[in-house]
Amino acid sequence: MALYVGAVLGAGVLVLPGQAASLAGPASLLAWAFVGLLGLPLALTFAALATRFPDAGGIATYATRAFGGHLGGIAGWWYFVAVAIGHVIVPLTGGYYVAAALGADQRFGYAFAAVILLLALASNLAGLRLSGRAQLALASGVAVLLLVAAVAAVPHAAPADFTPFAPHGLTGIGGAAVVLFFAFAGWEAIAHLAGEFRDVTRDLRRATTITVAVVVTLYLGVAFAVVVTGSYGTPQLDRVAVGGVLGTGLGVSASTAAGALAVVISLGTTNAFLAAGSRLGYALARERWMPAAMARLSGRDVPAVSACTVAAIGGVGLLAAALxxxxxxxxxxxxxxxxxxxxxxxxxxxxxxxxxxxxxxxxVAFALTAAVAPFAASYLVVPVVIGAIALGYRRSARMRASNAAGHG
Structure with missing residues (x-):
């Protein structure tokens, strides 16, 4: 449950409430409610699939069983790339808040983000059991801090905060909903860890039920708090929106309060997604969709090469973002x-x-997700390109294997 909450209730809560409110105004609450409630059928479906097919491949395994290896491999690449880019966004989110807490320029956020990424990698290389214990403390801290932020904002709510309600119409709400899929990406991440549950049938369903209730409640609470405190409107303000909520609601330094919150959340999310992403990379390599070295396990049964690969991609991404x-x-x-x-x-x-x-x-989940898809149409070139790269790598790997067999 701790890994699941940490994967879903992630660093997106630090920046996405402000970004969604800037896109849709107070109507962003509708986008949060829609994507949050969508989490229930999504989570139940992934839990059922993970229970029936407890494999580190997660989405790649399910797609392969349902539609064949090609779509399974492409879907695996899609999620792997999403997780890898997430290891730029999530640590950088924490880095912004730490820089603000120290009174430093936001450019220093990239260096703080690199530290967060390295700490998560060290935790994962130590083994999932240690990561799980750390995640329990992190997830508990996140839940408490976000609950305090949401409750503290209630006295500041007024009807004027919701006028105009939808300044950018349906387009703004749909655009916000697309962005918010990043906040709820953890519904699938837990599937890659299903094989490591002691009693997957019992434990995964229980973890799913509790996580859905906790995550939806806290996300909606924080999104409401951002709207009523007006902690949105510019990229700089959106990046530290929860800091504005804490500062307004509790009467304390926004940067100091939010800096502590950001470290807890961003480290917890990076930790959970590094665990999931490394196991997906391991599974893809096992099926020759990625380099064979990524399928190696360390003495602690950790896919260390895959974990280091995910972290390295995040590190390169941080450097590129800084430049x-x-x-x-x-x-x-x-x-x-x-x-x-x-x-x-x-x-x-x-x-x-x-x-x-x-x-x-x-x-139900397929229909609701498909309803949001048209709002992401302008970005569909990205998955097309990634799919082509995945198929190209697969073909190249097969040719190398065939040539090796021929020479043998």
Missing amino acids: GGWGTEDLVTVPSTLVLLTYLVGMAAGIRLLTGRTRIAAV
Whole structure:
């Protein structure tokens, strides 16, 4: 449950409430409610798939079983790239808040982000059991701090805060919903850890139920607090929106309060997604969709090469963002679109593989996710390019294997 909460209730809560409010105004609450409630059928479907097929491949495994290896490999690449880019966005989010807490320029946020990424890598290389214990403390701290932020903002609510309610109309709400898929990406991440549950049938379902209730409540609470305190409107303000909420609601230094919150959340999210992403890379390498070295396990049964690969991609991404002056708002739409398509494939696999109530949940989740997809149309070139690269690598790997066999 701790890993699940940490994966879903992530660093997106630090920047996305402000970014979504800037896109849709107070009507961003509708986008939060829609994507949050969508989490229930999504989570139930992924839990059912993970229970039936407890494999580190997650979405790649389900798509392969339902539609064949090619779509499975492509879907795996989509999610792997989304996770890798997330290891730029999530640590950088924490870096922004730490820089603000120290009174430093936001450019120093990239260096703080690198430290967060390295700490998460060290935790994962030590083994999932240690990561799980750390995640329990991190997830508990996140939940308490966000609850305090939401409750503290209630006395500041007024009808004027919701006028105009939807300044950018349906387009703004839809655009916000696409962005928010990044905030809820963890519904699928837990599937890659299903094989490591002691009793997957019992524990995964219990973790899913509790996580959905906790995450939706806290996300909506924080989004409401950002709207009523007016902590949004510019990229600089959006990046530290929760800091504004804490400062307004508690009468304390926004930068100091939010800096502590950001470290807890960003480290917890990076930790959980590094665990999930490394196991996905391991599974893809095992099926020759990625380099064979990524399928190696350390003495602690950790896919160390895969974990280091994910972290290295995040590190290179941080360097590129620092040199290019890119902020989280410039990056988040790409992984959000990839997650959205991953969910469409996952729910289609659920419709094909599951029966009974869980199949109904998959149908509902597929329909609701498909309703958001048109708002991401301008970014669909990204998954097309990634899919082409994945197929190209797969073909190259097969040719190398064939040539090696021929020489043998």
